Amino acid sequence: MPARDIYHDAVKNALVQEGWIITDDPLHLKWGQKDMYVDLGAKQLLAAELGSKKIAVEIKSFISPPEMADLKDAIGGFIMYRDVLTRLESKRTLYLAVRDSVFTALFEEPIGTLLIETRI
Numbered sequence: 001m002p003a004r005d006i007y008h009d010a011v012k013n014a015l016v017q018e019g020w021i022i023t024d025d026p027l028h029l030k031w032g033q034k035d036m037y038v039d040l041g042a043k044q045l046l047a048a049e050l051g052s053k054k055i056a057v058e059i060k061s062f063i064s065p066p067e068m069a070d071l072k073d074a075i076g077g078f079i080m081y082r083d084v085l086t087r088l089e090s091k092r093t094l095y096l097a098v099r100d101s102v103f104t105a106l107f108e109e110p111i112g113t114l115l116i117e118t119r120i
Helices: 008-017 067-088 100-107 110-118
Strands: 021-024 027-031 034-038 040-045 052-059 092-097
Touching (some): 008 021, 008 040, 021 027, 027 067, 034 052, 034 067, 052 067, 067 092, 067 100, 067 110, 100 110
Parallel strands (some): 052 092
Antiparallel strands (some): 021 040, 027 034
């Protein structure tokens, strides 16, 4: 099992404060002989007739230079997890959790916009 990100507990606590129930910490996925772990799985109860909404959250700190290497790792993992989740739990939505400063520095820049528009 991979090590937890330094922001793991902060993201987990934020989800709980927003009404999410943490169901998996981490969320285990298996495809063929390969085991994978998304940082968190959670659900939120909706109106009685709607059931619940399920999400998976991959947490990335982006603390290692260079930031583009972290970006490549984060996006590669995100795409892999998304594709596996599509087959195993198609109703679960995958999110990538990053700090505000990382979002501004990378995902509001042209490279981040391109990735969001075309891949994630």
